[in-house]
Amino acid sequence: MADYFQEMGWSPLAEGEAPNHLLHLVRLFIDYNMFEELGETQRLPPPASIEAVNNLPEVSINEEGKQCPVCLKDYEKGSSAVKMPCDHLFHPECIKRWLTKTNSCPLCRHELPTDDENYEAYRKEKIRAKQRVNDIENLHNCMFS
């Protein structure tokens, strides 16, 4: 059995390290569903980091009749498109404008990293919280099935 810290997805403080109060607050908010109440979910996640956007590869379009999902225009043959990590393609100007607004793929919501530390902390916590729920479920299934 994992120890308490591991089980909670926490790590003990290192020598001289101060607790991260912001992270604790985030954790509290998630555990009590307070983000919803604060209206946090009404807001879009922050823009993608400039670096992540600049590093997106461009590919050239060779087939005809393919559309950019943002403007719904057909690509001109031989023109270039930006490829997201989820393999979805867009006109460079269309996807870049969207990613300056929020960090996810307009088709499948695959998230790019952001430059927003608070959001990154919140996102990591959310993934961990989900993992904890799964762990508890697995444990329950092991014990009762």
Next chain:
Amino acid sequence: MANIAAQRIKREFKEVIKSEEVAKCAIKLELVNDSFTELKGEIAGPPDTPYEGGNFVLEIKVPETYPFNPPKVRFVTKIWHPNISSVTGAICLDILKDQWAAAMTLRTVLLSLQALLSAAEPDDPQDAVVAKQYKENLEMFESTARHWTNIYAGGPDLNKDFNDKIRKLVEMGVEEHQARVALSSYNWDLERATEQLFS
């Protein structure tokens, strides 16, 4: 309006016209002006819901920044639903707010609204009174929603009991819609509705 928004609406318009939902009369989209900034949507009430047989009209306003920002949509047809204001028609639906994505279209919006009519989310209400009734007395909620569908959306189910109660209040000088709202809010308890209206 910025060119990209208008051009996209034009393309989408064709997509909706061609779609099989239109062929099945489940959704409809019409232009209100020539500049593609305002449209009229229509959705059919989904089967096996209190909205079945009704036809619901929506006001759709397309912002200049579309599709980078969602369209502004509201119900013009009065409706009794936890996530739609019975007063203003304002809608509480995530894709019209923070869950909007630039690849979504008016067709996805109309289909999502239809799905919302099939599956309300009372924990994320737009209309607190309706949501409370939904949670505490589902049967009462359903007959009330069915009655509103009959009166405002052309639904088939006439509720004689409800209509009689409204008529009583109208005879006392209450405006019909106001009477319907009061009765709907007080689970069709005529005494309590009267009390509230005349207090």
